[in-house]
Amino acid sequence: MNIIVCIKQVPNTTDVRIDPVTNTLIRDGVESVINPFDAYAIEEAVRLKERCGGKVTALTMGPPQAENALKEAISLGCDEGILVSDRKFAGSDTWATSYTLAAAIKKIGDYDVILCGKQASDGDTAQVGPGISAHLDIPQVTYVKKIREIDEKTAKVERMTEEGYDVVETPLPCLLTVVKEINTPRMPSLKGLMRAKAAKPLKWTADDLEADPAALGLDGSPTRVVKIFTPETRKGGELISGSSAEVAKELAELLKGEVI
Amino acid sequence: MDYLLTEQQTMIRDLARKIAQEKIKPVAAHYDETEEFAWPIMKILADSDLFGVYLPEQYGGLGGGIMDMCLVTEELSRACGGIALGYAGTGLGTLPILLHGSEEQKKKYLPDIAKGKRLAAFCLTEAEAGSDAGAMRTSARKEGDKYILNGTKQWITNAGEAEIYTVIAITDKTKGIRGASAFIVEKGAKGMEFGKKEKKMGIRASATREVIFTDCEIPAANLISKEGMGFIVALKTLDTSRPGVASQAVGIAQGALDCALDYSRTRVQFGQPISSFQAIQHMLADMATQLEAARALTYATARMSDSGAKAMSKDSAMSKLFASEMAMKVTTDAVQIMGGYGYMRDYPAEKFMRDAKITQIYEGTSQIQRNVIAANLIKETLKK
Ligand SMILES: Cc1cc2nc3c(=O)[nH]c(=O)nc-3n(C[C@H](O)[C@H](O)[C@H](O)COP(=O)(O)OP(=O)(O)OC[C@H]3O[C@@H](n4cnc5c(N)ncnc54)[C@H](O)[C@@H]3O)c2cc1C
Numbered sequence: 001m002n003i004i005v006c007i008k009q010v011p012n013t014t015d016v017r018i019d020p021v022t023n024t025l026i027r028d029g030v031e032s033v034i035n036p037f038d039a040y041a042i043e044e045a046v047r048l049k050e051r052c053g054g055k056v057t058a059l060t061m062g063p064p065q066a067e068n069a070l071k072e073a074i075s076l077g078c079d080e081g082i083l084v085s086d087r088k089f090a091g092s093d094t095w096a097t098s099y100t101l102a103a104a105i106k107k108i109g110d111y112d113v114i115l116c117g118k119q120a121s122d123g124d125t126a127q128v129g130p131g132i133s134a135h136l137d138i139p140q141v142t143y144v145k146k147i148r149e150i151d152e153k154t155a156k157v158e159r160m161t162e163e164g165y166d167v168v169e170t171p172l173p174c175l176l177t178v179v180k181e182i183n184t185p186r187m188p189s190l191k192g193l194m195r196a197k198a199a200k201p202l203k204w205t206a207d208d209l210e211a212d213p214a215a216l217g218l219d220g221s222p223t224r225v226v227k228i229f230t231p232e233t234r235k236g237g238e239l240i241s242g243s244s245a246e247v248a249k250e251l252a253e254l255l256k257g258e259v260i
Numbered sequence: 261m262d263y264l265l266t267e268q269q270t271m272i273r274d275l276a277r278k279i280a281q282e283k284i285k286p287v288a289a290h291y292d293e294t295e296e297f298a299w300p301i302m303k304i305l306a307d308s309d310l311f312g313v314y315l316p317e318q319y320g321g322l323g324g325g326i327m328d329m330c331l332v333t334e335e336l337s338r339a340c341g342g343i344a345l346g347y348a349g350t351g352l353g354t355l356p357i358l359l360h361g362s363e364e365q366k367k368k369y370l371p372d373i374a375k376g377k378r379l380a381a382f383c384l385t386e387a388e389a390g391s392d393a394g395a396m397r398t399s400a401r402k403e404g405d406k407y408i409l410n411g412t413k414q415w416i417t418n419a420g421e422a423e424i425y426t427v428i429a430i431t432d433k434t435k436g437i438r439g440a441s442a443f444i445v446e447k448g449a450k451g452m453e454f455g456k457k458e459k460k461m462g463i464r465a466s467a468t469r470e471v472i473f474t475d476c477e478i479p480a481a482n483l484i485s486k487e488g489m490g491f492i493v494a495l496k497t498l499d500t501s502r503p504g505v506a507s508q509a510v511g512i513a514q515g516a517l518d519c520a521l522d523y524s525r526t527r528v529q530f531g532q533p534i535s536s537f538q539a540i541q542h543m544l545a546d547m548a549t550q551l552e553a554a555r556a557l558t559y560a561t562a563r564m565s566d567s568g569a570k571a572m573s574k575d576s577a578m579s580k581l582f583a584s585e586m587a588m589k590v591t592t593d594a595v596q597i598m599g600g601y602g603y604m605r606d607y608p609a610e611k612f613m614r615d616a617k618i619t620q621i622y623e624g625t626s627q628i629q630r631n632v633i634a635a636n637l638i639k640e641t642l643k644k
Pocket of ligand 1: 349381382383384385389390391392414415416417459468551618621622623624625626627628631
């Protein structure tokens, strides 16, 4: 089984700061890490390989230093890494990003399952995974929390919903985006780290892909950012204390006062 | 301080640190409270290849040495000295095979140990034979192609959990300590049983039990080295492993210092963080300095061992003595800096203090280390 896992390098959210003037992330001096949701996709990809045999290719689009994310993925059990990197990709929105990644996946060619994290912690759109499947014209299941059964032809998975989960059967090849309930990512191994150190991820530029130049980067991105602002933080609620009866009474009074 | 680790050692230390901080630290109090053996953590250490750092590559290890084992033990102990002992105790049980085992024995046992598939334990102490290990009574009698073991080993770390036991027993009573021999006993051998789990002051996540042999039969091929070599095997093992206890002590002390330092910066009394009081600052400075001195001595000893040094009983004893005494002092001071909160189980400081105490006792008490050091000092002057 050939598995592709799409990952993104993001600023470590534990030390994110927002530029008060531009309202965008300050990326300078912030450590880059693999998008936390992608860690579950990597783990699931490696587990799939352990279950069915085959190979896991980690794919990322990003600046040259995104190579480190691929090496980390290799230390966690992925076999190969491919970095798609070119100045021409700069400014890509989710449409152009998924178009570019889909072009890279077409170039890889032989694949059965594509795994993505449910969303990236910096953009939070959750659009790139589904976008890739649309560009490739293959089925997708989002928010997967369990791969119940899988063979060369079909996969039966559990898709998380707010109330519970749906069981979805899909033919392969397909794209799955996964939620953190799906597994507990493993720690790297020393042998994996050594393999990662020696690994040389492939590097593809725009010229290596069969892609329409007009569909890449900022020019290929239909999204226009109108305004970025920090939403007002929610004010703390009011705490009512006392005996249950008193509390209930006061709450009822307060509610009566409100126009519901 | 920069100890000029190799790239591989840096990788090992960083991975051990990551596992300790992310996986062990959050569960340390749980295992201390329940005294359960932390199998889920052992599994993580195994899958990360950490059990093999000091074992040769031809047996599935990573080809490092005692220094590498010390780096792992230190980092794990910084989160929990008890869980770290599941790892370090396996190292202790493995050393007799690594140092004195035959090629067949190494091929048979080391690969599983390197993978972390099987833990090991070292059985020397008995009820009447602690510091005076020569007073042991456990016997091994040869019968055809078998040895029959009888006797009870006491306070054996990893007993019951481990699958590979290296055991020192008397094969010839008439020869005193020259009549001792070392054996490998696998869990499940007929006539091998375990006593109940001891309830301890500290390192409570570590399993300590009796190992009881009643006409326990093992293949004669499980003799390590030759008959009569048991004491030499034990002493060489301890000379090699003591820097490991030292690194456990360094890790425990570091954990306590981390905790006290953090606390001192947030605890406000008299309108200021207590870290602004010179009395607290000087305590922190002394703790950090003693800790670094112990770490330097431990690493120097481990590296000396890895360089193939033959006679290193004195150096090895010094590292264990200095580091364990330091750990007791530093952990006690950490509790002091934290005042009443330090004494409460809500904070890990008191656990570090309880865990530190064992490092002054096992693998030879501090008194015994001083005996070893002094005996060697005197021997050296006689040679001149
Ligand atoms: C938690 C734990 C785990 C252990 N794990 C193992 C293990 O895995 N394998 C194993 O074989 N053993 C193990 N031991 C045993 C340990 O090594 C012994 O407890 C230790 O060597 C001391 O022996 P003892 O307890 O009998 O003390 P004793 O020998 O009875 O000593 C009592 C006191 O007398 C002092 N003393 C004794 N002789 C002298 C002397 N000649 N000069 C000056 N002072 C002296 C000692 O320093 C000590 O203060 C473990 C012990 C504990 C508590």
